[in-house]
Amino acid sequence: MKSLFAMTAACLALATSAPVLAQDAGPDFTDPALVARGAVVANAGDCAACHRAVETHGAPYVGGYKIASPLGDIVAPNITPSKSAGIGGWSFADFDNAMRKGKRPDGANLYPAMPYTDYQGISTADMQALYAYFMHGVKPVDTKAAETHLPFPFGIRMLMGPWNWLFTSDKPFKATANLSPEAQRGQYLVETLGHCGSCHTPRNMLMAEKPSEALGGADLSGWHAPNITSDPISGIGGWSQADLVAYLRDGRAPGKGIAAGGMAEAVEHSLQHLPEADLVAIAAYLKASQPIRDPRDTRPAFGWTETRPVKLAAYEPGNGATEASYSDSSTTDGAFLYDGACASCHGMDGKGTKDHFYPPLVGSVTTGAVNPANLVMTILGGVDRESGVGHAFMPAFANQMTDEQIAAVANHVLQRFGRPDTLVTKDMVATARAGGGKPLLLKIMPWLMGLAAAVFAALSFFAIRRGQRRAARRTA
Template identity: 70%
Template sequence: MRILLAAAAAVSATLFSTPPLLAQTAAPSGDAGLVARGAYLAKAADCAACHRAELADGKPYVGGYAIASPMGNIIAPNITPSKTAGIGQWSFADFDRAMRKGERPDGGKLYPAMPYTDYQGISDADMHALYAYFMQGVQPVDTVTPKTHLPFPFNLRVIMAPWNWLFRSNKPFTAASGLDPQAQRGQYLVETLGHCGSCHTPRNLLMAEESAKALSGADVAGWHAPNITSDPISGVGGWSQPEIVDYLRNGHVTGKGVAAGGMGEAVENSLRYLTQPDLAAIAAYLKASKPVRDPAETKPAFAWTQVRPVPLSAYETGDSHDQAALAKSDTTDGALLYANGCASCHGLDGKGTKDGFYPPLLGSSTTGAANPANLVMTILNGVDREGADSHSFMPRFATQMNDDQVAAVANHVLATFGRPDRKVTAAMVADARHGGGKPLLLTLMPWLFGLGALVLVAIAYLGLRRPRRRQVA
């Protein structure tokens, strides 16, 4: 029971978007070289995504940003080298222990919102470089971050001890057998610094990543991080290696998909800064990873390329084709909503623009996905992403359309350009607005509390009865 409760603390809802601190590109020698190396690794590990200030213009790593978790907000601490407010007094051993074991110098346990279960496998050399960077390359800021206050029982940090005992590995990173050196490098980046599994790997009832199903897809805060194993149907086996590299650098591959939500932020804050060899290594590893197939799937998401015709009259509004009109209208006619809100960029025929800048909605991993979550989330939240070479922007429709309208336009897109056997309901849209369904464990929480209370009552009852019986006897 306690372990179950402890485990709930393991949810890490990751919300990213911070103006990145540029990695130093010069190659100085000695200590400066180590610091520059650490700056690059901090980019690869996306430390700034979580350890950012509460306000967008805050200093890097000053913390204060509240990471939403189903148990409540977890505040990312100040990790600048400030001696009073940050980690300026920490030795290398202290830093290493927090990064690998999730334990502070005072013994306090960290919540796994800090991805220490992934960082655990970082090499010693890389850990030293990261430490050198955080001590010498980051500007100290003396702003104390507010404390995290989760409700009982999650406020008892000691409950992380049994969870760590069950789920935290102590083994150094080991490359899978049979991989060439490039793919081995990729596996290292994916499993440790890149912590890709924190979004792409499904979690068990205790909210720990299920290693047997590594990278086979999981729900994160309303989005679905798809299967990125090498399987040609359920995963990215049908993407070429250069396509994957392009996706990671720019978040956009015409005919495959675009990166929005947490992935757009991973591209913007982290992946676009990686070197070409490191991106190629990640792609090589994904292509060589253990395939995981969903037996219900028959073709890859991007292979839904057929346009199903809609009579032109269905698009006729009689009114103006603009978004302001859309905001005022209460129509739930999906074709009309599409004509007014989407066709100016994606085309009535869903083919986008020739250069792919406005992407096609057929042959896209979003509209052909078995799970329409990303379609709904893209309509609600739009896209705003800085890639290595380009900036992508689609407006958000969350305030312009109600749940019924979002469902209607999504269903029009699915029926006309994507997977016609998938349907979106207004209830799904309402759920998506609140960050998606809760993990099973939290849905079960009231029951667990109920069960726990029953067990306690039973123990107390037996405990009280026994001595009395003995007294009587």
Template identity: 40%
Template sequence: MTTTPSRLPRRLALAAAAIVLAGGAAAAWIARAPAVVEGAAVPQHDAALIERGRYVAQLGDCVACHTAPGGAALAGGRALESPFGTIWSTNITPDTATGLGGWSFGAFERAMRHGVAADGHRLYPAMPYPSYAKLSDEDMRALWAYLRDEVTPVAAPNREATMRFPFNLRAGLGLWNAVFADTTPFVRDASKDALWNRGAYLVQGPGHCGACHTPRGLAFQEKAMGDGGTGGRQFLAGSVVEDWHAVDLRGLGPVADTVELLKTGQNRFGAVSGSMTEVILHSTQHFRDEDLLAIATYLAALPGERPAPAERTASRGTPETSYTTRGGLGYTQFCTDCHRADGRGVKGVFPALDGNPTVAARDPATLLHLTLTGWKTAATERHPRVYTMPGFARLGDDEIAEILSFVRASWGNGAGPVSADQVKQARARLDPTVEASKFETPRLAALLAEPDATQLVRGMRLNAETRELLPEHVGADMNCSSCHLNAGTVAGGSPYVGVSAFFPSYAPRAGKVITMEDRINGCFRRSMNGKPLPADSPDLKAMVAYFDWMRGATKKGDQVPGRGVGKIDPKLVPDPANGEKVYATQCAVCHGADGEGLKDEAGRTVYPPLWGERSFNLGAGMARTYTAAAFVKRNMPVGFHEKFPLGQGGLSDQEALDVAEYFSHQPRPDFPDKVKDWPKDPKPKDARY
């Protein structure tokens, strides 16, 4: 469930608009509340109360807003942007001069429940005091004890909000509070059990979930305010926050999936995104299991119109439109390596799109945001490694609209199309960075415009689904795209771009001039440990046709940016012991602890084995250390950072060489014809035979 949003307080200067719109000059007479700043005496609290307060701080996710990037914990200074200016979060450490050290508990409680600071000035509702008003007295005192007695004091002066006139006038907030801020304490529902009531308290109070997930009115108030916090069908019904769609939480279920999502940032339907990753990181992953269960139980019980998620007991397979539409081919090229052709993703690594609530949401805001700017997983105890999806802003508005429309229509998601105009508007708001590149990625979608489109699409599919389509010719759990990423369209990923222009050509390993057909069949025999295709085979002709289409305007002798896999300094000396460590930390998650590769529930290969009887044989180029190292350097691991198009690469030259030495020298099938290799030319120093 790729749910969302950007962390709630950040969305709001919000009610700053309401100060003037609702209050205006008429509210200017409202006096500042009397200051209650007291001396620096710090009361002592017992350890149990302090520990309870620590947990309350996690329930409320205080650290998310009150800690600046790279700054001291809870010392404030984080910029909370709004359309009306910037609010800077405050120092809530017990420093006497700049934090809460000079406050009394009464002043703290008033700020938490009513939005009035110790010196009497009113707080912007970027501080979600309407939700915190529901904290129990016991939790409020415990939080105070933790902040005063446990948090390290930090001298960090607070910054004034830089709000534009007239939003810099705080007086109208008093009227806004009188109209919209519901300060009713949490009241248990006697008709519900203890679990439901605990969930209701956590969601409505410290968790302040409504700040993002409840739609806003004209004065930027939560529409559920003023009626006990439940707001009928408006409460938690979903909203748009900083171009993220905060999903409808009403009727959210199944309960176990919600618990897993809040604990780990992932479940079988997807993964969190946007600033919800921070909520998982700092807050919900630390909740007690019984509290996660309570929250999930409460949300599931709220009446709503959410369709029940379909049970994903079996794959719906590859959609028929994958190869007949521009959107389907765009998805095949740019998305399948991570999200797979059947939309099932890779468990624990890349989220599924099949049954994903964000994909199927009526509002595609989050989907557009993710596609244009990228995404990262939440780092949790169960999933500590962060995986990244790069932004795809390099693609045109039409291309993105086609791909997202395909995704929303496939696997039973049943959502409406995305228009190029929607992409254009989102791009203008988000202003994503687009890095320049000398390598122009060919678009598979363009195949459909060719007169021989059927043959070309077949040739492309033979590269992407080699083992499935040609089982008698493939003896390993490999496809051509195992080494030629995204059907041969990735710079530095052994792309096919321009390759056929250089054939026929002399091959030192064969000691003779070979054709394009010879080169293809060489890969069948070595890289896939299989059998060559007959010279008159329609499939071989389709593959050659696809290569010729990839040639474009390239002529023999041209310099093709991104061609091949690059080089690794031959002076470097590999360290296989370190390579084993690199493999365990960076490679095993996809290729298996014992190099066996990764399969899905149906037994189909997701990521190929790197050694063993189902891997490439001794005669493959990848069995050579320096060739494998160059490929690894530029292409592995996938999802490592924001590099287009797979977030691939990122290891140092030495790390790539070490891990290549380790896996290339593991057991693998022999290649009997190795005795015929390099009959005239010197053998490379890293050849295995």
């Protein structure tokens, strides 16, 4: 209904002014310059990270890749210009509507795993370039991606209607007034195409981003996307602009940390391909963003730079080592596990190699954070990231160690090299292995299933109230 109103308004505008009509006919979507610009916009939009093939070397944008959501896997569809399997039959208006409103031409609602609440603010010029690229710059592939099946009641796409009503808006992107033009460009990239908030901003009970805590840090399938506001203790205020640009471009910033998990994907598929000026703009915006402080933080996560001695592992010479203790693979002695599995790369002293090819675990954001999620996930899943500076690879230990062993080696690393009051339990490792803590919405799902209808009614009620309030404001 909101869009109906907008359409009516647009038609009125068209009817009353001829020059606008000429502009609204849209650009020539086959124009090679526009298509080329669209490729750059698609990089900034990170479309390839999700709409990739399941197999590593499949054609770009054929989809099939599964995005883990707390409610189940959501499959990214084929968005090549294939008429049978992709979006080849879509008009610009269809595309625009899916990108901003999460609405498909057949009327079905998309799930917000597609970050349309962030893409909503993309400029018209960028949206046109994107459309030109997907229609005329991408090779059509006629293979349909698998369908998404979420458990009842979330499988009912109609339920997303009220959600979309509440959490999408018609407002164009508006930069904060007192920022430099560079930081404003950064804000545009962060808040729209870069959809940084879709990972870094905490969500409310209905899984919508909380605007008041923008970029304040959020849990994400076992990982924690850290606070990247300008706060010098809890956020990135202590990172230099050069640190931030290096991190976004290469996936590593010496003396700060490295990008694994979803951040490695953002670097690999999107950020490393951006023009340097855009990375500088993003860094400028992060450094000017509204700071958010976690009272548990006493120094920045990279500020735990001292190493602490611990008791030598029992197997070390002179400590009663026996032949059996050397070959005991069931040990839960963190020092023993560290020396055997980690020290060859990260060093006995945790200082890594001089060139940071093997990074230090002392003074790193991963070992100095109050939340050990990324330490646990890095040990479980390793690191596998391609960027301009080469292939960063650390083996995954998920199948080599039990939950108890991973907790033990993580605690050894924390005690010795990181923030010593952070503790990892074996239950935390088990939860991380299973894909992270579930948000409240899923914990209460059995209850919610019975009351799905009631929730639906309540949402509709609020949506109507919101509509009425808006209408009242408009007439006032």
